[in-house]
Amino acid sequence: MKGCDLIFYTPENQYPGMPHGEMCGDIMPFYWEGRYILFFLYKYCIYAVETQDFVHYGKCRLVLQNGSPDEQDWHAATGSVFHHDGTFYFYYTGFCEGNRGVPGKYEQAILRAASVDLIHWTKDTGYFFPPDTRYYGDRHWRDPHVFWNPELKRFCMLVTATEKDGAVLRDGCTAVYVSGDVKHWEHYKTIYSPRTFPTHECHDAFQMGGRWYLTFSNYSRWWETRYRLAERFDGPWEMPDQDDMFDGREFYAAKTVTDGKKRYLVGWLSIRKDCRDDGRFVWGGNTCVHELIQREDQTLGVRMVEAVRRSFGLELPIQVHGFEGVWKLEETLQKQSEEKQAFRKLLTGISGDGFGWASLGELKDPCLFEATLRWKPGTKAVGLMIHVSGEKLERWCQLRLELTHQKIVMDYYNRIDGDQSYIDERPVRFRDGEARVQLLVSGTIMQVYVDDVALTTRCYSAQSGLIGVFAEYGTVSCVEPRLLGQ
Incomplete structure (x- = not known):
């Protein structure tokens, strides 16, 4: 598969009637040794493409093949990559719609794969993290996001979850699990549960200028990526006064990545059905990247990636x-x-x-x-x-x-x-x-x-x-x- 130099990366050319699965979705950015590796969902598997500047992209490669209809990862879905002690860990979501309502099985569960070179990945068939029904509902359980938390001095995993007995379509919450080795996880707490959204998808959490920021996406009204801010990781998490979004209503599932100097927000821009102006926006599309900036009032803004600007000479x-x-x-x-x-x-x-x-x-x-x-x-x-x-x-x-x-x-x-x-x-x-x-x-x-x-x-x-x-x-x-x- 050929890469592209058209700023807004996608592995497929647009064509009328593009089906779900043919488009690039839920990008999971990871920075390593001078390059940005964008893991993304494509054809119900997980692929990756590399760039050094968000202008020129290489050829995409298969990272995780989906399983059979009887396996938990019938659809391999969103997660995150983290490096620790010489190993890259990929925590991702296993979707199996056929398991819905089947006793003892789960539509969504968190799975794990490992690599030493970011190229060859091995699924950990012994790892299986189903919905933790001690604290949460049993259906929405996905999008594990792993990061080092300097405040807790532990590794954290954010999980898309729902309150155990919450109101219908208002029970979305952000669950947190902690670990000392990125392998064994224990429940920490629910850090955000506003009783507003059905889910908080594709979480990210990071520090910037002395404040904590929590990003998430929600599809209940339109495609949208939102954020909250707090003085401490445990909250309370506040909503910005005027604007809690980064872009318009087609920018979705955005997560951040940093090279240690700048932080970028990487999401996807939806494609309309049948590639028509009157078609509804559908899942998946083109890669869309912004550089994040912190304003004087500690809210977040965005600007054009400098390498993108320089490419127009x-x-x-x-x-x-x-x-x-x-x-x-x-x-x-x-x-x-x-x-x-x-x-x-x-x-x-x-x-x-x-x-x-x-x-x-x-x-x-x-x-x-x-x-x-x-x-x-x-x-x-x-x-x-x-x-x-x-x-x-x-x-x-x-x-x-x-x-x-x-x-x-x-x-x-x-x-x-x-x-x-x-x-x-x-x-x-x-x-x-x-x-x-x-x-x-x-x-x-x-x-x-x-x-x-x-x-x-x-x-x-x-x-x-x-x-x-x-x-x-x-x-x-x-x-x-x-x-x-x-």
Whole structure:
């Protein structure tokens, strides 16, 4: 199987009607000796692919083959890899749907494999960790996440579990088991049980800047990856005031990995059924990576991976054409060094009575656009026009910075006539009348960063055309717009 250099890794090319199992899901990132090894679910087995920069990926390889329909790992599923005392341990989930309701058997159980080289893995057939019904329910029991806890000075395993006698679809909880050798585990406690979600999937826990963070995913309303923060591992775990997500409603099952300097959040971006804009989002898709940052208030934000940004080094032409509103382009010569000078571009648009926009150039695939957007007080919305085509705006996508509502929204030309699909949106605290905006397009994917807030989504029916800037009921300035290719 061939790897890819298209930023958003997946082992299969998208095609209409992609079935469950053909897509990349539940990525389990592991860092070792200068490389990131992304273990992931694929064809009901566990595979791995390696990268050093989240730009270039090698060929994927089979790690754990699933078993027969009569074995516990009929579907080999999510877990984590940990190194200790010369051995790599892979704790993973064994799914066997045929066991549901069968006395003495379990639909989900935690299994283990071991390796000395991260290539060849041996299943530990003597290890079997079924639901611990002393403390928890007997069905949801999966996604073991193992890490060293410096506060407890023990190895910890987070487990997706449910309260033993909890309310229906509100009994999801985070179970913790501890060990001194990564082999034998004993119950510690339930560290988070908010009585809100049916499950907390694909957990992660880590320290950053003196605080603890707990991440988990939930599918009860939409695909979503959330987080909580605490001063101590035992809690109490608090929900951030404004925003407890990292990306939009298609970013799922994200877990973190660190090289000791930076920490990255690695999840997957869902694909729509039949690869249509009106299809429902289904399980699995493309790898999606953000760098995590800690804000001054200790909440978490994200930004583009620096190696991804550097991979776009080809300067593409900016060509301004105003369509609606009044637009003015100013170029001033800026001295950057004794040897180098450059023109600083400033595009200003006024559209006081409604929508106005100007094009800036042609989007290639893949392509990166970046600029600083500024606006005058009272302006209702500014943003980017994306994949624009047609003399009368027949096709387009639109990144909206809704200034009054303090949020960003991704809108589409074909969201009309009773289309009930949800809006892709994220809350943002706009400050000082400006925001740094980056847009990365690759195939069907559009990934946006507005300051330290991300929104990644897809459009299938509009994948080429113009990039532009717009204003609604006010004035926008586009400072130093840059269009970059690879």
